[in-house]
Amino acid sequence: MWALGEPLLVDRAAERRDLADLASLHAVVVRNGSILAMDGRLAILAPAEQPSASLRVYLGVDAGRDVVALVPEDSAFGTDTDGIGGDGMIPLRALLGQLAQRGREGARDRELAATAVALTTWHANHPRCAVCGGQTEPIKGGWVRYCERDSREHYPRTDPAVIVAITDPEDRLLLAHASYWSPRRFSHLAGYVEPGESLEQAAHREVFEEARLRLRDLAYVGSQPWPFPASIMVGFTASVDSSEFVLDQDEISEAMFVSREEIVELVADGTVILAPHGSIARRLLEEWYGGPIDDATRAERITV
Numbered sequence: 001m002w003a004l005g006e007p008l009l010v011d012r013a014a015e016r017r018d019l020a021d022l023a024s025l026h027a028v029v030v031r032n033g034s035i036l037a038m039d040g041r042l043a044i045l046a047p048a049e050q051p052s053a054s055l056r057v058y059l060g061v062d063a064g065r066d067v068v069a070l071v072p073e074d075s076a077f078g079t080d081t082d083g084i085g086g087d088g089m090i091p092l093r094a095l096l097g098q099l100a101q102r103g104r105e106g107a108r109d110r111e112l113a114a115t116a117v118a119l120t121t122w123h124a125n126h127p128r129c130a131v132c133g134g135q136t137e138p139i140k141g142g143w144v145r146y147c148e149r150d151s152r153e154h155y156p157r158t159d160p161a162v163i164v165a166i167t168d169p170e171d172r173l174l175l176a177h178a179s180y181w182s183p184r185r186f187s188h189l190a191g192y193v194e195p196g197e198s199l200e201q202a203a204h205r206e207v208f209e210e211a212r213l214r215l216r217d218l219a220y221v222g223s224q225p226w227p228f229p230a231s232i233m234v235g236f237t238a239s240v241d242s243s244e245f246v247l248d249q250d251e252i253s254e255a256m257f258v259s260r261e262e263i264v265e266l267v268a269d270g271t272v273i274l275a276p277h278g279s280i281a282r283r284l285l286e287e288w289y290g291g292p293i294d295d296a297t298r299a300e301r302i303t304v
């Protein structure tokens with residue numbers, strides 16, 4: 001299990017962002033949110049093996065060497081795969097799922113992959129200054145974009161979202177299906193934190209908006225970077241006094257409280273597809289359940 005409370009495994013070495021010659025460093029290859037993998041693990045290429053780059057971003061020192069995220073100039077580099085244990089450009093969501101089952105090495109790769117995708121997506125989406133509209137250029141190893149026209153610096157943003165595992169008086173767990181999810185996928189209620197509220201207030205508000213439930217005993221569990229495209233998911237548990245809910249059908253099309261026995265049956269007969277391994281949603285689910293839930297390959301194949 002990924003230790004949410006542990007320090008980073010990769011040294012970000014922020015003091016080297018300005019100094020390193022990015023073109024001479026090892027690289028993780030990233031394109032449109034997919035990452036180059038070999039044998040289901042992150043591929044880290046030596047300079048001589050790298051494609052020509054349109055962007056390099058300094059990630060830090062890993063295993064004694066500096067590593068960058070590299071966006072290839074040629075958009076045709078690599079082959080997209082379905083992400084199951086193969087080689088090629090693998091979508092981050094699928095890669096995170098398979099790395100979650102590879103212990104500490106996998107956790108280190110997850111850090112590099114999540115950071116690489118978060119930063120390169122931010123660069124792709126912020127070519128211009130939000131204030132004056134001037135073109136911006138990456139500086140400080142790609143951790144800042146600078147506008148020459150008005151000398152402003154722009155920083156990558158991280159948008160917090162809350163996710164809450166809710167149990168009823170019979171210790172059944174609420175599973176919900178969001179209208180825009182792929183069929184049969186169920187997970188906890190979640191939503192973005194809005195300006196002017198705390199994480200806890202966001203959890204109370206979102207759950208009330210989506211299901212008209214009032215939470216008790218809201219407790220923080222942990223957080224997880226979730227660069228789809230720029231989130232950090234903040235996980236909570238909470239209980240409710242009554243299992244009566246009223247759904248906001250625009251957002252949540254279906255929900256149910258399930259017992260531990262029921263969830264096993266629903267997964268086994270294919271009625272329910274769970275959140276992928278390695279996600280905080282999965283961790284909240286399995287902490288309630290009391291151990292791993294066997295869903296074979298279903299969870300890894302899910303795309304949201």
Ligand SMILES: [Zn+2]
Binds near residue numbers: 131134149
């Ligand atoms: Zn500007």
